Amino acid sequence: MxxxxxxxxxxxxxxxxxxxxxxxxxxxxxxxxxxxxxxxxxxxxxxxxxxxxxxxxxxxxxxxxxxxxxxxxxxxxxxxxxxxxxxxxxxxxxxxxxAKSGAKSLHDMALYQSQTIYPLWNNLADAVREGKNQNRKTFGIPPEEVFQAIYRSEEEMLKFMGLMDSSWVLDGHDVVTAFCLDGFRNIVDFGGDFFHGELPAADLYVLARILHDWSEDKCLTLLKRIYDICKPGGGVLLVEAMLLESRRGPIQAQLFSLNMLVQAEGRERPPSEYTGMLRRSGFRDVQLCRTGKSYDAILARR
Ligand SMILES: C[S@@+](CC[C@H](N)C(=O)[O-])C[C@H]1O[C@@H](n2cnc3c(N)ncnc32)[C@H](O)[C@@H]1O
Known part of the structure; x- marks a missing residue:
């Protein structure tokens, strides 16, 4: 050594x-x-x-x-x-x-990385060349059908949900305690189609690892829809792996950003891009909290 x-x-x-x-x-x-x-x-x-x-x-x-x-x-x-x-x-x-039964098991995360992310990353050079996801080459599904690819079978859907859940074991506590959320009585985490369907009334809308899947245009469409339905004093809580403003790190967010290129339509973003999109959608009082772990929190109010 x-x-x-x-x-x-x-x-x-x-x-x-x-x-x-x-x-x-x-x-x-x-x-x-x-x-x-x-x-x-x-x-x-x-x-x-x-x-x-x-x-x-x-x-x-x-x-x-x-x-x-x-x-x-x-x-x-x-x-x-x-x-x-x-x-x-x-x-x-x-x-x-x-171990599957471990107190903070990341077993499902490991399986998803191995069986779905790994084959996608095999086509990373093509993703960089083409500037778009590799769902067609890897799974035979058109690039614009991001979630049809992710949910292409019951087994894949369950694996993806396992991946999502296992990372909450690590970061859930930090992101939900990043800000005082006492004033918000009804909280919504979306179920139906948030781009087209009717959005439910609530005090706080949680968008956890949602914006990173989409282009800026689609993020703005979604944020504006939420702003329109959000009560004054209500808010939106974003959970994302924020890049540094300089984009020179953290390395994990830089790698996640490449993952969004290879699998989705979005990217990881620095604070100013979230602040900018929120303000352009009408939100104010944007607060950012870096947790120092994988996922950070951003709160804004109507
Ligand atoms: C990266 S996952 C994040 C899931 C969850 N919020 C979390 O952090 O564990 C992105 C989620 O967006 C959902 N989604 C994608 N398109 C959607 C749409 N048009 N309407 C509602 N949800 C959608 C997917 O089903 C998926 O659950």
Whole structure:
């Protein structure tokens, strides 16, 4: 490690190679989730050998052993030697976040990333070239039918809902406590078609990870519709991963923005774009709160 630090990236591209391997590391974790490795190790009363794990998961011993060793390598599993046999067990992080039954399980997020986001990102270069999502190439669905692609089967719909729910486990508390919402009695999170259908009356409209799916024109259409139905003193709460004003980070929001390119019609935006769209729709008193985690909150009033 000390050697790594003392050498320049130009002498040997350690960092670059780490980035190259990023997808392999992701796939190691995702595949272990898919196979049920964390569920097995979390519920097992004792540490298990690769052979025992392989037998329970109906997998090859050789493949299982390599996968378990890589998980130890990235510090997601523990290993101890007993009479020359390697015995694997779960770390706390794996039990809490990667097992299906974990207290803050991100298991569904891992599955969605692996099975839906990963194939889309395989076409990232084309998305950049064309400036539009890759739903047609990846799933055979026209690019303008963003949610028809996301909900293309019952199984996909459930997986997407699992993804959405699992990220609330991480960020839900911070975004709903970002502002004092005491004054709002009725809160609406949309069900029907918010671009065309009738919108229900409420004090507060929550648009969580909605605007990032759409072009500025569509965002303005939606915000203006909400403004028109919103009572004076009522408001709109946006939940989004905000870019820095300079757009030079956070890296997670920059990557999410590419995800919106590859999967949807929208983008992640810096504060001024949200403030601008809200004001142009009629809203005032725009307040922004960066949570320091994945999702931030923006509140505006009519
Ligand atoms: C990225 S998800 C966010 C879901 C949820 N608000 C959350 O943060 O967990 C975007 C949501 O917009 C919904 N949606 C897309 N088009 C819509 C429309 N025309 N009318 C109402 N909802 C729509 C989708 O069904 C999906 O649930």
């Amino acid at each position: 000390a050697e790594h630090l003392s050498q320049s990236e130009l002498d040997y591209p350690f960092k670059l190679l780490e980035y190259f391997n990023g997808f392999r590391v992701s796939k190691v974790i995702f595949s272990a989730c898919e196979l049920g490795v964390f569920d097995l190790l979390t519920t097992s009363p004792c540490a298990l050998s690769a052979q025992q794990v392989a037998q329970s998961l109906h997998a090859s011993v050789d493949g299982t052993e390599r996968l378990l060793d890589a998980l130890v390598g990235i510090k997601i599993l523990h290993v101890e030697l007993q009479d020359g046999t390697a015995l694997y067990s779960s770390t706390d992080v794996a039990s809490v976040y990667l």
